Amino acid sequence: MEALLAFWDGAVGSSYAFWSATLVRATPLLLVGLAVAVAFRAGVLNIGAEGQLVLGAIAASGVALAFPSWPSLLLIPAMIAGGAAGGAVWAGIAAWLRHRFGVLEVISTIMLNFVAAAFISWMVRGPLQEPTKVYPMSVSFSESARWPFLLSGQRTHLGLLLGVFAALLLWFVLTRTAAGFRVRAIGAGAAAAESAGGVDARGLRWRVFVASGALAGLAGASEVGGVTWALYEGISPGYGYTAIAVALLARLDPRGVVLTALFFGALEAGGASMQRNAGVPAVTVQIITAGVLLSVLAFARWRVGQREGSLS
Amino acid sequence: MLELTLVPFLEAAVRTATPLAFAALGELVAERAGVINLGLEGTIIAGCLGGAAAAMFGGAGVGFIGAAAAGLAMALVFAVFVVHVKTDQIITGTALTLLGLGITGSIYHLRPALVGAGTSLPTTGPVAIPLLSEIPIVGSALFAQPWPTYSLYLMVPALAWWLARTQAGLGLRAVGEHPEAAAAAGLSPQRIRFAAICFSGAMGGLCGGTLVLAQVGSFNEGMSAGRGFIAIAIVVLGRWTPWGTAGAALVFGGAFAFQYLAQSLGLGWPYQLFLAMPYVLTLALLAAQRGRAAAPAHLGR
Secondary structure (H helix, E strand, O other), X not given: OHHHHHHHHHHOOOXXXXXXXXXXXXXXXXXXXXXXXXXXXXXXXXXXXXXXXXXXXXHHHHXXXXXXXXXXXXXXXXXXXXXXXXXXXXXXXXXXXXXXXXXXXXXXXXXXXXXXXXXXHHHOOOOOOOOOOOXXXXXXXXXXXXXXXXOOOOOOEHHHHHHHHHHHHHHHHHHHOHHHHHHHHHHHOHHHHHHHHOOOHHHHHHHHXXXXXXXXXXXXXXXHHHHHOOOEOOOOOOHHHHHHHHHHHOXXXXXXXXXXXXXXXXXXHHHHHHHHHHOOOOOHHHHHHHHHHHHHHHHHHHHHHHHHHHHO | OOOOOHHHHHHHHHHHHHHHHHHHHHHHHHHHOOOOOOOHHHHHHHHHHHHHHHHHHHHHHHHHHHHHHHHHHHHHHHHHXXXXXXOOHXXXXXXXXXXXXXXXXXXXXXXXXXHOOOOOOOOOOOEEOOOHHHOOOOHHHHHEEXXXXXXXXXXXXXXXXXXXXXXXXXXXXXXHHOHHHHHHOOOOHHHHHHHHHHHHHHHHHHHHHHHHHHHHOOOOOOOOOOHHHHHHHHHHHOOOOHHHHHHHHHHHHHHHXXXXXXXXXXXXXXXXXXXXXXXXXXXXXXXXXXXXXXXXOOOOO
């Protein structure tokens, strides 16, 4: 009971909790959730959003630390571009391995997650470490590299706007354009889309994979630019894995991802509060995430069963 | 020179390969039946915890039984969802990994005494086999290990024989290649897949048990450290055969052990390079065996 109260207080119990805890945690989940959703839509099993997020965070930090005196109007867009590029390159490796060598992306993206973890561990103890060389982190970003808050007095930042914009854009592209139709077609059945629709499934998968990485990289940029203002090793507490639940609960609909990211953001915020105030470990939230995933899977199968039953 | 570099390297390679081989051989059986179990990571960490908790009660031997039972329990959840509810294997596996990490992490924080935090667990040490362990260079690496390693020396040939030469092994492979044909021949693909998943769960649990009871000596949160995912890659590298899988596990053990070798050789590279190397090596080897891999035709469906 005490734990539940702490959960409520930390997630939605006050306007501060909602704006500064829940929304701040929903922001990376929204961007990575979109990354997973668009990949799964095209039948690309990108389990590597975690690594792509990390690379985005490193790249955006590199930009922020290299050009600290640039004005915000120049520096923040450069960080956004850098983060997206970092994630895109990391996803691009897996896409290249898939198309050139036939290495399954499920395995390659997971391996690349581990490589990314080693890479950031080296970055914060090597090239990007703070000058005293004591702490495994970068120096704090200059004022102009810190992303603006949306309202004064709370911590929701520019990243949330980017995420909502990306969701709307993705929804529009997927449902209202020919390219989006082709993406959905290869997701439903690549062979049919190629033979009946003349779709170049390979080329399209490449592009979707890289776009998915760019979105995940954007989440990394948003974390360092909007939340931590420095590069840390533990920049993501597994957002890339939670994102799979975020995307599936939304049934891969970008508009739905906005809502499910909010739901999981509240879960994360409440979990952190439970840990602080009731001694319940934050990792307990993972049990809930797993439970949600399994319930969604079972429910989706049950619906399919109902439909098949009504046909026959 | 060899005594100081190569011998410790080989010992470390076999030691590191042992838990990986348990998990990979279990995964191999599941995959030959057409099931890819991405929940293996969660199964292994459950085995770590089950092994530690059971060893607190009845010693190392009971610990291994507890480890296998914990892995089996995780596999049962996976099997019910994948075989009976027919959910997507990749996503169900991801959920199971989160579940295993969440449950074990929570228990570790809330009931540390249950997993023996702060006390020393009963463990099983290396047993040197007379004569064999005195073979130069490779002797101590192969024949002065804890008994889980020796059990693999029996298990690999037994599994190879079972898969290739027995009726049941043929049935298992048939289900992975062509479940409709297997069903037409009077087999039950559902029942065979269920059993194969249970076997992979128990083996994943033993992987965790070996880690805790024959190597580390304590339970730590997240100590499976990606071994489940590596084991899945090992099966691919080993081309879905028991001997190939054992060999690939050894290559991996070597990649992990390379950091000890590099330290003793005094190479001044950043240690993160060695942390990343096994994963980079996997990607390189997977790319190199392009087109020659023979995955079961119905894997993942």
